[in-house]
Amino acid sequence: MKINIREEIKNIREDIYYYRRDFHQNPELSFQEYRTAQTIEKHLNSFGIKYKKNIGKTGIVGELNFGDGPTIALRADMDALPIQEVSDLDYKSKNNGVMHACGHDGHMAILLGAAKVLSQNRLITKGKVRFIFQPAEEGGGGARYMIEDGCLDGVDEIYGLHLWNYQPLGEVGVKDGPIMASADIFDIIIRGKGGHGATPQGTIDAVVVASHLISMLQTIVSRNTNPLENTVVSIGKINGGQNFNIIADTVELSGTTRAYTDQNRNMIKTRMEDIIKGVAEAFNAEIILNYKEGYPPTINHEIPTENILNAASDVVGKGAGFPYLSMGGEDFSYYLQNIPGCFFFVGSAPDKKNILSTPHHCSHFNINERALLVGASIYINLIENILG
Numbered sequence: 013m014k015i016n017i018r019e020e021i022k023n024i025r026e027d028i029y030y031y032r033r034d035f036h037q038n039p040e041l042s043f044q045e046y047r048t049a050q051t052i053e054k055h056l057n058s059f060g061i062k063y064k065k066n067i068g069k070t071g072i073v074g075e076l077n078f079g080d081g082p083t084i085a086l087r088a089d090m091d092a093l094p095i096q097e098v099s100d101l102d103y104k105s106k107n108n109g110v111m112h113a114c115g116h117d118g119h120m121a122i123l124l125g126a127a128k129v130l131s132q133n134r135l136i137t138k139g140k141v142r143f144i145f146q147p148a149e150e151g152g153g154g155a156r157y158m159i160e161d162g163c164l165d166g167v168d169e170i171y172g173l174h175l176w177n178y179q180p181l182g183e184v185g186v187k188d189g190p191i192m193a194s195a196d197i198f199d200i201i202i203r204g205k206g207g208h209g210a211t212p213q214g215t216i217d218a219v220v221v222a223s224h225l226i227s228m229l230q231t232i233v234s235r236n237t238n239p240l241e242n243t244v245v246s247i248g249k250i251n252g253g254q255n256f257n258i259i260a261d262t263v264e265l266s267g268t269t270r271a272y273t274d275q276n277r278n279m280i281k282t283r284m285e286d287i288i289k290g291v292a293e294a295f296n297a298e299i300i301l302n303y304k305e306g307y308p309p310t311i312n313h314e315i316p317t318e319n320i321l322n323a324a325s326d327v328v329g330k331g332a333g334f335p336y337l338s339m340g341g342e343d344f345s346y347y348l349q350n351i352p353g354c355f356f357f358v359g360s361a362p363d364k365k366n367i368l369s370t371p372h373h374c375s376h377f378n379i380n381e382r383a384l385l386v387g388a389s390i391y392i393n394l395i396e397n398i399l400g
């Protein structure tokens with residue numbers, strides 16, 4: 013399959029690779045993207061693009077103004093992860109224990125590449141392009157702070173992408189409606205009554221309570237969810253007990269839930285509360301649920317999704333916009349709760365035969381850098397189609 017990179021993007025290919033490698037070498041955690049923001053400012057200055065800084069704490073919002081017409085926003089996230097990079101790359105992370113292990117370095121490079129091309133070529137005849145560099149996607153909900161600071165004011169449509177190592181180069185994943193899930197977090201504390209392992213009578217064994225509870229929580233997905241819809245309830249952490257012959261008085265659990273609709277999201281929470289109440293009663297234990305709402309589901313809008321399909325098919329060919337979904341969470345969802353837009357995936361697996369070799373959030377994560385050119389070309393096509 014042939015990939016059609018825009019000529020303007022080909023011409024600045026080395027710049028785009030440089031942007032990404034520079035960010036990769038200097039990763040910063042959520043809301044600490046100070047050097048990152050300075051670097052973005054430097055590049056926007058060199059393109060002659062006006063911007064505001066300290067939006068949403070460490071975010072930057074740039075804008076190209078071509079007069080009357082729609083305002084289209086393109087968004088890149090800026091933050092890295094608390095992971096020690098394991099790699100031989102000459103642009104490997106210089107910051108101990110911090111790594112761009114999700115590809116946000118690439119998202120910024122794509123957006124800067126698009127900004128450079130749009131500022132230097134006469135492709136736009138009307139309207140405005142807003143470049144949103146957003147901090148703290150990895151759990152901090154930076155999008156909400158950006159919105160509070162007015163980054164969406166006057167914006168008609170917003171677009172964002174994620175480099176995606178679960179798909180090979182040349183594939184673009186997009187669909188109308190839900191594309192990523194809600195991502196809520198919960199902690200559960202089970203309090204029973206300890207005692208000697210040989211005399212369980214009179215105790216309330218928190219380990220036994222926990223095992224029943226864990227099994228019962230699995231029925232939310234298997235028995236309460238419509239089998240044609242998708243939900244996840246995962247318990248990732250369990251902690252309790254002191255010794256083999258001591259009955260545990262406390263067990264703590266932590267986990268996450270995922271859903272594509274508010275209805276299922278609420279259903280999961282209500283069922284968790286009901287099950288916990290029932291199990292606590294059955295065992296005469298005390299069970300406390302601390303349920304924290306994370307990012308809402310990311311729900312694409314119809315016309316913007318068509319716009320991405322059109323823009324992408326000129327780059328990777330018709331039919332490349334496969335209807336991809338992920339149960340991952342994304343704070344781009346907050347933008348889509350406010351205005352129309354579309355979030356999509358750009359295949360970036362470095363190894364076509366073994367696309368699971370470098371998953372996101374792993375210590376040897378890396379991308380196929382040509383995916384940067386694919387992403388930037390899609391953005392240029394999109395803006396030209398709407399504002400050309």
Ligand code: NI
Nearest residue numbers: 114115116174
């Ligand atoms: Ni990410």
